Amino acid sequence: MDEVETPQTILQFAPFNSSVDEGFWHSFSSLKLDKLGIDDSPIPITGFYAPCSHPQVSNHLTLLSESLPSDDEQSSMESTSHGNRNKCPVPGILYNTNTVESFNKLDKQSLLKAEAKKIWEDIQSGKAVEDCSLLSRFLVISFADLKKWSFRYWFAFPALVLDPPASLVELKPASEYFSVEEAESVSAACNDWRDSNLTTDVPFFLVSVSSDSKATIRHLKDWESCQGDHQKLLFGFYDPCHLSSNPGWPLRNYLALIRSRWNLETVWFFCYRESRGFADLNLSLVGQALVTLSSAETAPNSVGWELNKGKRVPRSISLANSMDPTRLAVSACDLNLKLMRWRALPSLNLNVLSSVKCLLLGAGTLGCQVARTLMGWGIRNITFVDYGKVAMSNPVRQSLYTFEDCVGRGEFKAVAAVKSLKQIFPAMESTGVVMAIPMPGHPISSQEEESVLGDCKRLSDLIESHDAVFLLTDTRESRWLPSLLCANANKIAINAALGFDSYMVMRHGAGPTTSLSDDMQNLDMNKTKTQRLGCYFCNDVVAPQDSMTDRTLDQQCTVTRPGLAPIAGALAVELLVGVLQHPFGIYAKGDNSSSSNGGNIDDSPLGILPHQIRGSVSQFSQITLLGQASNSCTACSETVISEYRERGNSFILEAINHPTYLEDLTGLTELKKAANSFNLDWEDDDTDDDDDVAVDM
Amino acid sequence: MDEVETPQTILQFAPFNSSVDEGFWHSFSSLKLDKLGIDDSPIPITGFYAPCSHPQVSNHLTLLSESLPSDDEQSSMESTSHGNRNKCPVPGILYNTNTVESFNKLDKQSLLKAEAKKIWEDIQSGKAVEDCSLLSRFLVISFADLKKWSFRYWFAFPALVLDPPASLVELKPASEYFSVEEAESVSAACNDWRDSNLTTDVPFFLVSVSSDSKATIRHLKDWESCQGDHQKLLFGFYDPCHLSSNPGWPLRNYLALIRSRWNLETVWFFCYRESRGFADLNLSLVGQALVTLSSAETAPNSVGWELNKGKRVPRSISLANSMDPTRLAVSACDLNLKLMRWRALPSLNLNVLSSVKCLLLGAGTLGCQVARTLMGWGIRNITFVDYGKVAMSNPVRQSLYTFEDCVGRGEFKAVAAVKSLKQIFPAMESTGVVMAIPMPGHPISSQEEESVLGDCKRLSDLIESHDAVFLLTDTRESRWLPSLLCANANKIAINAALGFDSYMVMRHGAGPTTSLSDDMQNLDMNKTKTQRLGCYFCNDVVAPQDSMTDRTLDQQCTVTRPGLAPIAGALAVELLVGVLQHPFGIYAKGDNSSSSNGGNIDDSPLGILPHQIRGSVSQFSQITLLGQASNSCTACSETVISEYRERGNSFILEAINHPTYLEDLTGLTELKKAANSFNLDWEDDDTDDDDDVAVDM
Ligand SMILES: [Zn+2]
Ligand SMILES: [Zn+2]
Known part of the structure; x- marks a missing residue:
């Protein structure tokens, strides 16, 4: 032949x-x-x-x-x-x-x-x-x-395309190409190469077989030093391919290297393949290729996009x-928040949000909306406090409940809300506490004392163990004790209240007796420049009292336009997120939406951080307000907090049982007398030089 | 004795x-x-x-x-x-x-x-x-x-208390008191009395028994004429009591009457009782009471509060x-709305709300919130149009869905939303339509034409069969066809759109070619005084185009701050309710929240009725705006509506397939050329003399 x-x-x-x-x-x-x-x-x-x-x-x-x-x-x-x-x-x-x-x-x-x-x-x-x-x-x-x-x-x-292509002279199993002695030696050398940590993952190599059938594996860079001292020199490579008819893809660029680097026209190649971790020379191939040398060494064409089923x-x-x-849901929700950060809020701290523990006092229209908006922001830990049951008229306005929750005697709201949160997002950590909030001016009998004081303790513990507290009950007086306890524990308190067609959302200021921790010392200067922000009761000249008894049906039901709760609840959460993202947190001063302080470096990445927001759906208007803490406040003043710390339960019982106690304590009684003697008409007083309240559109 | x-x-x-x-x-x-x-x-x-x-x-x-x-x-x-x-x-x-x-x-x-x-x-x-x-x-x-x-x-x-009390001389079954003949006659007379429509329910009467044992029943007013012609005269009454030991309660005031009126000391009374519809003289009693006459006829004391189990x-x-x-739920929800009316909105028309049919285009964050707020207002008929499925990240922001809706391949939103509404309030009438809204500037192949035109027809039919349409999709161009169809059908259109931290809610004006019905003629004068209000596209100088293709992940997901959708959704519903309660409905002019037009008699009972509301949660601000309809509008102008009416499907196909068609048709192309030649910097132009847009805080 x-x-x-x-x-x-x-x-x-x-x-x-x-x-x-x-x-x-x-x-x-x-x-x-x-x-x-x-x-x-x-x-x-x-x-x-x-x-x-x-x-x-x-x-x-x-x-x-x-x-x-x-x-x-x-x-x-x-x-x-x-x-x-x-x-x-x-x-x-x-x-x-x-x-x-x-x-x-x-x-x-x-x-x-x-x-x-x-x-x-x-x-x-x-x-x-x-x-x-x-x-x-x-x-x-x-x-x-x-x-x-x-x-x-x-x-x-x-893959670099050789032009003209290489031609195949012969291709056969390595066991047929090598003599038995050679094959044995090649196998042993390959196994050594593969067994060494230094060479096991070096997929291209030289196989030289001396005339005495001894095989050696060498690095490519040793090509020059291999010349002359061998019988056979093969270009070996780890071949991923199992076919006996073709070498695998890595040989293409290998041939380009060999042609370009060493100018060889005839190339013996060795497709190294294994079985059970050892060289398999029956599976491995040896072939001879003829390569056309090219004088112009320009970059060759390339191919190589993988086919998908041909x-x-x-x-x-x-x-x-x-x-x-559940993991999918968690990841999908996280993604949404991350997208928000990527796009609009690079400095948004999502970890702060996912780890914050929120206590919601009230699980009615506001509580439901607040919980939902918190979930939208990635907050995962929500505790509800409510003593009511889901009534028939609730589900159409209270977005965590369904008809099923109110058939029969009705589920407790705090229980139904937790169930609902888990149905919405299984990774929620949520707890429900069925409990009424003790209220000042609602006198109790001595038999009730123990249970009421127990509730006070429970509420206090709950506030201590959470990071932010939402005041979402439907009476003024039920906000008093939580306001006091938040001021005492220096916890973020967000307050939302609804009228018939108007709403108020505010954050309380820091507590009156907080001592800044060491790492907050640098904020101290900033803090001392501004007064504490007020709480819900700071502007009042009457202590909270019993407003529930003897209210007619319509008043009891806290009638509001259905649009109010979603708006106020959503704003309450946006306000909390603003506080959490603000470098000064609870100490952040109150911004107004006027453009004058637009360049303030204190600004949260989310925009301004006001103290109070008030709005009306009958006017479709909304304003921000700023009110400083009052020294006569029945909930957050130093007088009240000190008295609470000193007297504890007896202070609480006195506030509950004696309607005028708080006013007497804080000097409001005196203030009222003085005010009455002037007979001021506050309604008509619209001068703008009130230092404590700044109104801004 | x-x-x-x-x-x-x-x-x-x-x-x-x-x-x-x-x-x-x-x-x-x-x-x-x-x-x-x-x-x-x-x-x-x-x-x-x-x-x-x-x-x-x-x-x-x-x-x-x-x-x-x-x-x-x-x-x-x-x-x-x-x-x-x-x-x-x-x-x-x-x-x-x-x-x-x-x-x-x-x-x-x-x-x-x-x-x-x-x-x-x-x-x-x-x-x-x-x-x-x-x-x-x-x-x-x-x-x-x-x-x-x-x-x-x-x-x-x-019961009037006789003082001293009457004493009982004797009390026995009437059958023992009367002779047999008398008893027979008394029974017959009583049965006649009871059988006559005129006397059957006259519970007090006279029984006179003549000496020949004949009994007659007479009205009390005949007492004088009964005197003398009888053997026995008894004061009969229907006795509700079954006891043989006591007469029933009606005898008390009867005795007072007898004593006071006829000055009798000895009273024979007849406690009339029945069995199976006939006088029963064994059950009936006859008694003799002695009454002490009193000279001073002052009002006696009284007793009579019923005991409850003693x-x-x-x-x-x-x-x-x-x-x-379900009936309880309906009645409880109705009560809430009625309470609202009693307390705050005596002129609120609840029937208008319960009968209005709302079409919600889009069942995402906005759609869910709008549906919930509509339910709060007593709206009972809601149709959802959405082609998407509930995704894992949806439930925490889209308040009608739960985790269960998104496991596996996910339920269609339009289907899941309907299910959710019924779970909230079983009396809801709700329908879900899984359908994409055809969009201009999204060219389609000729094979798709039939299906897209089918969708157009379906959307048009849906709009015709509803009273109010909410535009709540997340792209600009998907609002075009609904805007056009609402203008064509003169349907109320409420539009809500979200940015990252800002929102816009508006109502579209009436259609350009509406003919007022006869009973609206008196409004005509009012209407002609003011221009039509604009639609979502009236302020644009570019026609809606494909904004979805090639948007990156973050843009596709329409990232917004979680508080936005509840606010905008709630405002959209409050705006609709305002339109529905306004005497001029869709023709009501746009109010501003300035106090200058506070005395306007057009005012809805709910407050002002603005055209547009824009707000920002980064500034916690909200303003109302007013924008008149534009003659070059690509959605609501007379040019466009006429073209749609004339050309129908071929008009729609041209708008879908040819991005510039709408601009050419309405003259926007010309307008843009002119504008560009002036090279105006709109951003810096903050003069306030723009006639079309009035901004108000
Ligand atoms: Zn205070
Ligand atoms: Zn328009």
Whole structure:
């Protein structure tokens, strides 16, 4: 047989296959959500592959969770460091787009060309000889739909195209090519190479077989020193392909390197494959390729976009079905908040929100709306205090209840609200406390004392164990004790109250006797410049009293226009979020919506942080107000707080049983006498020089 | 036996018992809710009783549904007219209080005394002889808790106290008192009396028995003419009591009448009782009482508060358990709205609200809030249009959905929203339509044409069949076709849109080509004085286009601060309610919240009715604006509406497929060219002399 006359076969390569572990997409989603946001710069990633290890299955280039750059550069180096025989690292790059449209519009030809050019340049510069993993560079384009947990992606394994193509002279199992002695020695040498941490993941190498059938494996950079002292010199590589008819994809760029670097026309190559962790020379192939040398060393063309079931379309995967639904919900809700941060509020601290514990006093129209808006902001810990049951007329206005909650004797609101929160979002941590709030001016009998004092203690404990308290009850006097306890414990108190067509939302100021902790000392100067903000009772000249008894049906039912509670409840939450995001927190001074203090550096990232908001749906108007704390306040003044601390229960009982006690204590009684003697008509007094209250549109 | 020496027994009377049919409380509740409101004037009522008709059971004085005054005076007279043998009417009076406290505080002694005085006066004037039912006057005090459907009440049957008391000489079955012949005749006469429509319900009468044992029954007024022509004359009355030992309560005031009127010391009385509809002289009693005549005819003392199981406490009844829960819910919700009307909005038309049909385009954050606020206002008919499914991140912000709606592939929002509404309030009439709204500038293929035109037709039909349309989608261009169709059909359109921290709520003006119906002619003058109000697109100089394609993740998700949707949704509903309650409806001009037009007679009872409301939660501010309709508007101008009417589907297809068509049609293209040639910087232009837009705080 005359070999020269054998019709030359074009050498064809089995394409690389990709495989992406779900862990990769989970990690990528976290990276995107926590760090990258909408930044769509290309991301360096690492793919892994290994020689084929099964006679019927090719190995894939795999992306794992660790394929992504780690936050900690140090650990990243380690995790992708050499030494794992099944994870030969390959550098890749990920182009993730933020929309499916930009994914579709990507210029895939250019992207592929750019990566191929890097390979070509590494060949030219010799870098690819030093670090042969560079020969198998790959790229991935993707669109991660983090709302649906579905991912669309497309791999390319850029291959430099030889022109004219290489032709195949012969290809056979390595066991047939080598003599038995040679084969034994080659196997042993390969096993040594694979067993060494230093070389196990170096996928390109030289196999030299001396005339005495001894085989040696060498690094590519040793090519020059191998010349002359061998019988046979083969270019070996870890072949992911299992086929006996074709070598795998890595040989393409290998041939380009060999031609360009060493100017060889005849190349003996060795497709290294394994079985059960050892070299398998029956599976491994040896072939001879003829390469046409080219004088003009310009960058060759490239190919390499992976086919999906034979078609030029991207792959996609949805993780939604494989994920725990609750985890999916948590991640979807987190995503929404992160999107808000990326887009509009880069300085928004989401951790503060997710960890804050909110106590809602009252689970009626306001309480329901506040809870829902808190959930929208990512607040996960909500406790309800309410003693009422869900009545038939409640569900149409109180958004946490349904008809089912009120049939029969009715469920307690505090219980039904908790149930509802978990139905909305299973990850909620919510508790319901069925309890009435003790009220001043509602005298109690001595038998009731123990239970009322127990309620006071319980309320006090609840306030201590939460970070923010919402006052959402429907009477004035039920707000007194919580106002006092919040001032005493220096807790954020947000107060919302409804009239028939008007609403008031305010935050109470800090307590009168708070001592700043050390790390707040730098705020101290700021704080001392401004007075404490007032509480709900600071503007009053009467102590809270019994306003429930003898109210007619219509008054008891606290009739309000249905639009009020959603508005006031939503504003109350926005106000809390403003306080939580403000560097001074509870000490933040009250802003007005006038533009004059627009440049204030104290401003929360969310906008202004007013003290009080009042609005009317009959006028469709809304204003912000500012009121300082009053020294005669029956709830938050130092006098009252000191008395409470000193006398404890007996103070509370006196306030409950003696309508005038609080007024006497704070000097309001005196003040009222004085005011009456002047007979002022407050209603008509519209001079603007009141120092304590600044009104602004 | 010497009768004179017989120790005299004090005559004692078996008290009257009350019985209240549930129907009475239902009717009373309706009367209270629909007519009386919080008016607590005493109400004349009618009680019914009949002679005892069973040897072991006394008859009650019963209140029935018909005991209440009827709206229609005519039918009231008939329903309480004479002629029913089992319903002898007795006049009563009902003192219903609005709170349990006022119920407890009622001066029962005085009330009783007042009724007793009426009886005494009727005796003195002779009225009680003419109409003997006046002798049994009664009163009821009550507190109707219409929220819980429970009723507390207390009857009094005022009895004039004879001082000294009457003594009983003898008391025996009538059959023992009369001879056999007499008894036969008395029975026959009584049966005749009871059989006649004219006398059957006249409970007091005279029984005269002649010496030939013939009995005659006569009216009290015939007493004088009975004198002398009889052997025996007895004072008969329908006795509700079954006891053989005592006469019933009606005898008390009867004796007072007899003593006062006819000055008799010895009174033979006849307690008439029945069995199976006939006089039963074994059950009936005859007695002889001795009455001490008194010279001073002053009003005697009175007694008569009914005991409850032997105690001086009111009775109570709860109808909640016996009522259909859905009916209870309906009535409880209606009550809330009625309370609102009684207290604050006497002119509020609740029927308009309960009958209005609302179409909600979009069932996301805004759609959910709008639906809930509509329910709060008593709106019962809501249709949702949405093509999306409930996603994992939705329930924490979209108040009609729960986690359950989004597990798996997710329920369609339009379907889940309907389900949710019924769970909240079973009487809701709600429908969900899963449909995308065709959008201009989103070109479609010819295969899609039929389906898109079908959607247009469907949307048009939906708008025609509803009274008010809410535009709550999250893109600008999806509002175009609904805006156009509302302008074409002259339907109320309420538009709400959210930015990141700002919101806009507006109502569209009337359509450009509406012809006023005859009964609106008087409004015409008013209308012509003011221009049409603008729609969402009136201020635009670009036609709506494809804003969805190629938006990044964060834009697609329409990120807004969680407080916005509740506020804007609630305002949108308040705005609709304002339009519905305004005498000019869709034609009402746009008010501003400035006080200058506060005295405007056009004002809705709800307050001002602005055209647009804009607010910001970063500034906690809100303003109203006014913008007139533009002749170049791509949605509501006469040009566009005429073109739509003329060309129909081909107009819609052109708008969908050709981005510039609408601008060309309306002249916006020309306008833009002109504007560009001036190179105006609109942003910096803050002069206030813009005629079309009036800004007001
Ligand atoms: Zn205070
Ligand atoms: Zn318009």
